[in-house]
Amino acid sequence: MKQNKPVFSTLPILFVSSTLFIGLLNLTNFLNGYRDANIEIPYNKQQALASIETKYTDNFIGKTNYVDLNGAFSLFLGRKELNERFLLENDFLTNTLIGGPSTYFLSYHDYWTYTDQTASIQNVKNLHDYLALYGIPYAFLQTPHLLTTDDDPTIPAGYSTSVNDNSDRLLAGVAENGIPSLDMRASLQEQGLNSFDIFFKTDHHWTIEGAFWAHIQVAEYIDDLMGTSYANPDYYDLANYNIEIYENSFMGPSGSRTGIYYAGIDDFSVITPNFDTEFQVEIPNRDWYRTGPFDHAMLDYSYLENDINNMYKQDAYCTYLLPNTEYVKLVNLQATNDLKVLLVKDSFSMPMAAFLSLHFAEVHLCQQNDHEEFLRTLHEIEPDVVLQMRTAVDRMSPQALADLEANQPSYWSQVQPNSDNP
Amino acid sequence: MVFSSMTFLFVFFPLVLVGYFGIFQKNTHRNLFLLIASLIFYAWGEPYYVALMIVSICLNFRIGLMIDTATDLTRKYTLAAGIFLNLFFLFLFKYEGFFVRQFNSLVEYRVPMRIESLNLPLPIGISFFTFQAISYLVDLYRKQAPVQKTVTGLGLYIAFFPQLIAGPIVQYSTIAQELEHRTIKYDEFTQGVKRFIQGLAKKMILANQLALVVEESFSATTPSVTFAWLGAIAFSLQIYYDFSGYSDMAIGMGLMFGFHFPENFNYSFIANTITDFWRRHHMSLSRWFRDYVFFPLGGSRVSKPRMVLNLLVVWLLTGFWHGASYQFIAWGLFFFVLLSFEKTFDIPTRIKKTPLAIPYHVFTLIMIIFSMVLFGEYTFLSAADHIHSMLGLKPNAPMVDLSTIRILNNDGIVLLLGCIFATPVIERLSCAIRTKYQENHLASSGYEHFCTAYHLVLFYVSVSYLVMGAHNPFLYFNF
Numbered sequence: 056m057k058q059n060k061p062v063f064s065t066l067p068i069l070f071v072s073s074t075l076f077i078g079l080l081n082l083t084n085f086l087n088g089y090r091d092a093n094i095e096i097p098y099n100k101q102q103a104l105a106s107i108e109t110k111y112t113d114n115f116i117g118k119t120n121y122v123d124l125n126g127a128f129s130l131f132l133g134r135k136e137l138n139e140r141f142l143l144e145n146d147f148l149t150n151t152l153i154g155g156p157s158t159y160f161l162s163y164h165d166y167w168t169y170t171d172q173t174a175s176i177q178n179v180k181n182l183h184d185y186l187a188l189y190g191i192p193y194a195f196l197q198t199p200h201l202l203t204t205d206d207d208p209t210i211p212a213g214y215s216t217s218v219n220d221n222s223d224r225l226l227a228g229v230a231e232n233g234i235p236s237l238d239m240r241a242s243l244q245e246q247g248l249n250s251f252d253i254f255f256k257t258d259h260h261w262t263i264e265g266a267f268w269a270h271i272q273v274a275e276y277i278d279d280l281m282g283t284s285y286a287n288p289d290y291y292d293l294a295n296y297n298i299e300i301y302e303n304s305f306m307g308p309s310g311s312r313t314g315i316y317y318a319g320i321d322d323f324s325v326i327t328p329n330f331d332t333e334f335q336v337e338i339p340n341r342d343w344y345r346t347g348p349f350d351h352a353m354l355d356y357s358y359l360e361n362d363i364n365n366m367y368k369q370d371a372y373c374t375y376l377l378p379n380t381e382y383v384k385l386v387n388l389q390a391t392n393d394l395k396v397l398l399v400k401d402s403f404s405m406p407m408a409a410f411l412s413l414h415f416a417e418v419h420l421c422q423q424n425d426h427e428e429f430l431r432t433l434h435e436i437e438p439d440v441v442l443q444m445r446t447a448v449d450r451m452s453p454q455a456l457a458d459l460e461a462n463q464p465s466y467w468s469q470v471q472p473n474s475d476n477p
Numbered sequence: 478m479v480f481s482s483m484t485f486l487f488v489f490f491p492l493v494l495v496g497y498f499g500i501f502q503k504n505t506h507r508n509l510f511l512l513i514a515s516l517i518f519y520a521w522g523e524p525y526y527v528a529l530m531i532v533s534i535c536l537n538f539r540i541g542l543m544i545d546t547a548t549d550l551t552r553k554y555t556l557a558a559g560i561f562l563n564l565f566f567l568f569l570f571k572y573e574g575f576f577v578r579q580f581n582s583l584v585e586y587r588v589p590m591r592i593e594s595l596n597l598p599l600p601i602g603i604s605f606f607t608f609q610a611i612s613y614l615v616d617l618y619r620k621q622a623p624v625q626k627t628v629t630g631l632g633l634y635i636a637f638f639p640q641l642i643a644g645p646i647v648q649y650s651t652i653a654q655e656l657e658h659r660t661i662k663y664d665e666f667t668q669g670v671k672r673f674i675q676g677l678a679k680k681m682i683l684a685n686q687l688a689l690v691v692e693e694s695f696s697a698t699t700p701s702v703t704f705a706w707l708g709a710i711a712f713s714l715q716i717y718y719d720f721s722g723y724s725d726m727a728i729g730m731g732l733m734f735g736f737h738f739p740e741n742f743n744y745s746f747i748a749n750t751i752t753d754f755w756r757r758h759h760m761s762l763s764r765w766f767r768d769y770v771f772f773p774l775g776g777s778r779v780s781k782p783r784m785v786l787n788l789l790v791v792w793l794l795t796g797f798w799h800g801a802s803y804q805f806i807a808w809g810l811f812f813f814v815l816l817s818f819e820k821t822f823d824i825p826t827r828i829k830k831t832p833l834a835i836p837y838h839v840f841t842l843i844m845i846i847f848s849m850v851l852f853g854e855y856t857f858l859s860a861a862d863h864i865h866s867m868l869g870l871k872p873n874a875p876m877v878d879l880s881t882i883r884i885l886n887n888d889g890i891v892l893l894l895g896c897i898f899a900t901p902v903i904e905r906l907s908c909a910i911r912t913k914y915q916e917n918h919l920a921s922s923g924y925e926h927f928c929t930a931y932h933l934v935l936f937y938v939s940v941s942y943l944v945m946g947a948h949n950p951f952l953y954f955n956f
Binding site for chain 2: 061062063064065066067069070071073074075077078081082085100104107108109111112115118121122124125128132133134135136138211212213214215
């Protein structure tokens, strides 16, 4: 039998050269990790070594390509869960949370998985009661979840969610305490919409169109609550806005955790008024002080750099009023009313607040993470109405609140004014 | 340092390859370089115990020389002293705490006395390198291998990084010659790269993903019957891929550096009998116990009661080698009972080519899965509880629950791939293709290119799991 000469394999050459090349490319990264670990953890050698590996991996050159590859391979394996994210049947990504032994919930926030909503209801009631002492109206805003119903057909077998059921329980508790609330989930259903119409696929936030839709619900609700008609219905019409669509330019945190092939890419819209506006915007912790038209005062276009590699680091969602803000003041210099709205904020609120500020004199956003700072800001602003988003209610966890109460008994009563000094 | 780490793959290993092939040419220099690299490798995970490793190397080197030059009588005592010293280190670090606990619990009701344990952390891989050191001394005593004349050579045998931490346990006589003279062939280097990548992929793509199923099933308080079985099957596959993956990487790296390590796994789950299973699973440990314990005790060429006693000794030690706990002793005894049954009644021969072969194969598989639960569960009681669930004996436990459906939905393909690759189907297919086209150069070349692409994809996908920070413990590091 004729025997051919053995076939030459290029595998060793490719393998060795690629490990060498990748190793060299990341050598500085490794040395930096080594140096930092020894500086940061000099007393625990093993912990320092673990830290080197973590830093090396975190800063690995081309990391996003590996994330993409892993996402593609996970799709090949038919995996629904990847890196704490879950792929619904319609390719939207949501978070997975383990809610007790072997029970997986699809929910962004673990508080939403609590069957017992007492702590959240108490948080809402605390703020409501406190504001009532000053005669400031308060309303609770229940934002839609990505899954419109708990038995949504996009949830595959074996998974469950109870976020809507729990929200119903929370709203019932809020109502029992005589606290006004707006259930945006109901508004969505009444208008024949679905959460998937207003949410990104790759992010847990609503889209800019979704935020625009939400601002209409909130503006109308404020007028109802206050018995005013300050909101301008002309501003509800998207025909009065410029809509610029940046196609395939947005990858939210869920997308950047799972890669482009697993998650896909979203379009990102920038909606700006095509009528005259004049705003004064202050974001002290980001050193952002701007006066001018809506887009100049509120939008940072640098977050929209349409570069695929940039998408993993840069969050286009922050185009509206920047990321990681503590306190934001939006003053509508052309407002025809003097209503001051305070929105207890979270990241959901940002683009919605930008649109809301078109209707009212002042919209203030602050977070409740630090209660003392929150109360100081509240008294400085002296708002006419305070709204709190569902997503902002549990910013201070029930445990943190309990700790606060333990250290400072009757925390809320301490900061309440004396009856003769209202 | 573990093989499945970015630091190993892109810093340590490329540097060792460059040093080994690019800088050093003489075998003695290469041995010294590999020894230093191995000590750095060990120090990366055990910065303090590297001293223990060096002491162990020096002591065994000295004892080896003494055995070589001693008279017949003193050879025996020197060997005994050497084995005692090695086992003393093992005892001190691995078993001292266990025995102190047993002693305290025995005497606490009788005398007001309590011994404090030293609570020394377990040096990684101590069971493996201790057994290799003993192998050196015994092989030398039996004159099956020449004495190692350089401390570097012996150091490399004991501490060589590919097999240092989790085997395979290489008997000294196997590689004594290669420590002195070895040649590296391109074809073997290619095979080495392939084995290394296959091992890495087994670990990252299969074992680590199966581990997530296992964690969930083993931590469930009242799993359904199917979920308990899923967990047990997933763990059996996980430990197979985890450990055989590690062995593949070790064997692969050995080939790259010119060493031929013994095989450690040969499709464990296709075993027809328990005897067959231990010829396929963790083969280097079975060989070690066979050659250094079972045969010296008389093996099976003795009376049946004596053979059973020999088996009892071997399996008690095997269980105890895996860990200082009653759980591992019970695991060892479990196999002792099964193997004694098979050997006493000569089951492997009796069922061969009979209709009983298939049901016995199924029985074997089920016993292996039960043994894996005993091996992998957190405690002996939790293992018993899990087996209880598997047998449907737990009240209120349903046959199927949502977790089963979810796991099958999410991890079904990984489980399926795990089952397929645990059989030789793919290897036989690959062999068949190679044989069919070996005369057609174009087809052979195309197939080789396909293999290259396949292995590179496996490598980069494995790296992608590392980058994603996937769940990454090597199970056999605990031993």
